[in-house]
Amino acid sequence: MKDVKKRIEALRREIRRHDELYYVHHAPEISDREYDRLFAELKELETEHPDLITAASPTQRVSERPVEGFGSVRHTIPMLSVDNTYNEQALREFDKRVSKGLEGAAYAYAAELKIDGLAISLRYEKGLLVRAATRGDGRTGDDVTANIRTIRAIPLDLADGPDVLEVRGEVYMPKRAFAALNTERVEAGKPEFANPRNAAAGSLKLLDARITARRKLAFFAYSLGEVSRRLAETHYESMQKLKALGLPVNEHIRPCAGIEEVIAYCRDWADRKAGLDYQIDGVVIKVDRYDQQDMLGVTGRAPRWCISYKFAAEQAETVVESIDVQVGKTGTLTPVANLRPVKLAGTTVKRASLHNFDLVAKLDVRCGDTVIIEKAGEIIPQVMAVKEKNRDLFKSRPFDVPRQCPVCGGPVKKDENGVYLRCVNLQCPAQLRERLEYFAGKGQMDIEKLGPALIDQLVSQGLVKNFADLYRLRFDQLAGLERMADKSAANVLESIERSKRRPLWRLIAGLGIRNVGGQSAQILADEFGTLEALMKAPVERLESIDQIGPVMARSLYEYLHNADTARVIEALIEAGVRPEAGQARTSDALKGLSIVVTGTLKHFTRQEIQQAIKANGGRSSSAVSQRTDLVVAGENAGSKLDKARQLGVEVIDEEAFIRRIGGGD
Numbered sequence: 001m002k003d004v005k006k007r008i009e010a011l012r013r014e015i016r017r018h019d020e021l022y023y024v025h026h027a028p029e030i031s032d033r034e035y036d037r038l039f040a041e042l043k044e045l046e047t048e049h050p051d052l053i054t055a056a057s058p059t060q061r062v063s064e065r066p067v068e069g070f071g072s073v074r075h076t077i078p079m080l081s082v083d084n085t086y087n088e089q090a091l092r093e094f095d096k097r098v099s100k101g102l103e104g105a106a107y108a109y110a111a112e113l114k115i116d117g118l119a120i121s122l123r124y125e126k127g128l129l130v131r132a133a134t135r136g137d138g139r140t141g142d143d144v145t146a147n148i149r150t151i152r153a154i155p156l157d158l159a160d161g162p163d164v165l166e167v168r169g170e171v172y173m174p175k176r177a178f179a180a181l182n183t184e185r186v187e188a189g190k191p192e193f194a195n196p197r198n199a200a201a202g203s204l205k206l207l208d209a210r211i212t213a214r215r216k217l218a219f220f221a222y223s224l225g226e227v228s229r230r231l232a233e234t235h236y237e238s239m240q241k242l243k244a245l246g247l248p249v250n251e252h253i254r255p256c257a258g259i260e261e262v263i264a265y266c267r268d269w270a271d272r273k274a275g276l277d278y279q280i281d282g283v284v285i286k287v288d289r290y291d292q293q294d295m296l297g298v299t300g301r302a303p304r305w306c307i308s309y310k311f312a313a314e315q316a317e318t319v320v321e322s323i324d325v326q327v328g329k330t331g332t333l334t335p336v337a338n339l340r341p342v343k344l345a346g347t348t349v350k351r352a353s354l355h356n357f358d359l360v361a362k363l364d365v366r367c368g369d370t371v372i373i374e375k376a377g378e379i380i381p382q383v384m385a386v387k388e389k390n391r392d393l394f395k396s397r398p399f400d401v402p403r404q405c406p407v408c409g410g411p412v413k414k415d416e417n418g419v420y421l422r423c424v425n426l427q428c429p430a431q432l433r434e435r436l437e438y439f440a441g442k443g444q445m446d447i448e449k450l451g452p453a454l455i456d457q458l459v460s461q462g463l464v465k466n467f468a469d470l471y472r473l474r475f476d477q478l479a480g481l482e483r484m485a486d487k488s489a490a491n492v493l494e495s496i497e498r499s500k501r502r503p504l505w506r507l508i509a510g511l512g513i514r515n516v517g518g519q520s521a522q523i524l525a526d527e528f529g530t531l532e533a534l535m536k537a538p539v540e541r542l543e544s545i546d547q548i549g550p551v552m553a554r555s556l557y558e559y560l561h562n563a564d565t566a567r568v569i570e571a572l573i574e575a576g577v578r579p580e581a582g583q584a585r586t587s588d589a590l591k592g593l594s595i596v597v598t599g600t601l602k603h604f605t606r607q608e609i610q611q612a613i614k615a616n617g618g619r620s621s622s623a624v625s626q627r628t629d630l631v632v633a634g635e636n637a638g639s640k641l642d643k644a645r646q647l648g649v650e651v652i653d654e655e656a657f658i659r660r661i662g663g664g665d
């Protein structure tokens with residue numbers, strides 16, 4: 001019993017440490033898979049010994065019961081709003097007011113990125129997270145503790161710290177999670193979120209924390225509220241202390257000696273913000289010393305020692321030249337505006353999504369109209385509004401909602417949630433092209449030489465009608481295509497051949513089953529090991545799997561037991577597609593080796609190469625040291641490569657790595 005308790009505590013510490021490495025220091029030491037294993041062991045021990053469960057255990061992040069509503073929380077120190085400005089002149093005026101208010105004393109600033117999310121207050125008492133609340137009106141907010149607890153970046157307990165520590169910061173949704181969530185929503189027939197901030201806010205307003213937990217929210221701390229003792233004399237130092245306590249603090253916070261340094265920081269980030277994984281809408285500037293903040297005080301509703309500099313909204317105006325309807329891989333019809341090319345946030349935009357036909361009707365956007373476009377989450381261009389209508393009586397007509405699929409002419413149907421139209425013809429070439437492109441994509445079967453142009457030819461020539469047909473292609477068929485040299489045809493066949501032995505999860509993901517993404521595919525592959533076992537599973541068995549759920553289980557079951565798709569899967573197996581089983585170790589080629597990966601990789605994501613290392617008996621580690629046996633260097637490898645060379649550690653490139661684990665031959 002004592003040993004069990006010790007093991008449980010050790011596991012919690014270990015999980016806590018890996019969370020911190022991942023979310024605070026961005027330097028994970030283990031793969032997701034290994035993390036999941038630690039987690040599963042803890043969960044199992046706790047199930048056997050429920051008396052040892054504590055509220056701060058990482059297994060207790062997600063409450064199984066939905067809340068009925070949100071209680072309200074009064075902020076002991078109000079959460080003030082900050083004055084906004086849009087130009088540098090206003091920053092210099094702010095500086096003059098600060099200088100005057102401090103009566104000539106020397107002062108400095110701290111500048112930090114303004115994350116576009118939702119302000120949250122976290123209250124820790126004796127190191128334990130006891131409450132989380134939204135800003136609300138600044139005095140009273142909503143109690144969102146159950147939802148906030150699901151965010152892995154937020155520690156449930158701190159190793160150290162004052163008796164009362166109220167941390168304030170921003171809950172946000174990383175751009176990648178935002179894009180994935182919207183894709184998922186379209187597939188499920190739900191409306192997309194307009195931007196990452198709305199997605200974050202919507203996720204915190206859910207009554208069911210289990211859904212919030214899947215939304216991949218993140219957090220940055222940016223100030224303190226009520227504290228039983230100050231952590232430091234300055235804001236900048238306090239934030240470093242918070243980081244040491246295990247709270248994520250944005251790494252780009254900078255102390256600035258004067259306002260010109262602040263302005264340089266603002267200009268710099270206006271240019272660089274597109275490269276961040278989260279959306280920012282400006283810079284927050286604070287007088288750094290707390291005693292000077294107190295001296296300056298508060299005016300009305302905003303502090304005199306703080307100001308935010310907002311970047312000009314990245315919008316552009318252009319003309320709609322035509323409106324097209326695209327057909328996605330699950331048959332979703334999406335209206336797309338073809339635009340007169342215009343520069344927006346560093347790229348030339350020619351097309352913008354109109355999302356769905358309800359929106360087209362609401363905006364009443366028509367050909368020839370001048371529209372305002374913006375990038376959602378700085379990634380996806382979208383039409384925000386119609387600025388100038390060109391209502392030429394003869395040319396301008398409201399956009400007609402299609403009654404049939406624009407590609408195959410087949411019937412269309414509103415889907416169950418009533419938001420999207422779908423082409424219901426399973427043989428639709430547009431869907432087929434999209435499905436094949438997805439199947440061959442990097443995250444799925446990774447058939448490098450099978451690009452969109454070739455897929456187009458194969459489909460229009462009738463050579464490929466389903467996934468299995470890819471594996472039946474003959475040299476003469478390919479070589480007979482336009483602009484296809486013999487050598488290229490051979491390369492295509494070779495790259496198709498290589499894909500036969502991809503891991504099972506990649507094949508499951510590649511099938512493009514509605515609601516089943518890469519992560520679910522991995523869970524399924526681990527659970528069933530072979531495609532045959534998965535096909536035999538009754539729907540109840542699928543539903544019972546953690547993280548699969550009834551909606552996905554049903555759509556998976558229906559897919560696998562549809563006569564057409566079942567035939568294609570059989571044909572795939574017949575054609576020699578033999579995916580590798582879920583967790584099986586593939587070789588001992590890297591047995592006992594400590595391996596560091598650095599630089600940009602072509603063939604693997606970070607997670608994939610870590611899995612490959614593990615599957616072949618190696619260990620991956622994040623830092624190069626005397627104990628490192630091997631470094632795999634991709635492009636633009638930096639200091640780790642230098643260090644490896646200094647220490648005389650063997651360095652190989654990705655191709656050599658693939659050869660070593662027995663692939664690519």
Ligand SMILES: [Zn+2]
Nearest residue numbers: 405408423428
């Ligand atoms: Zn169609």
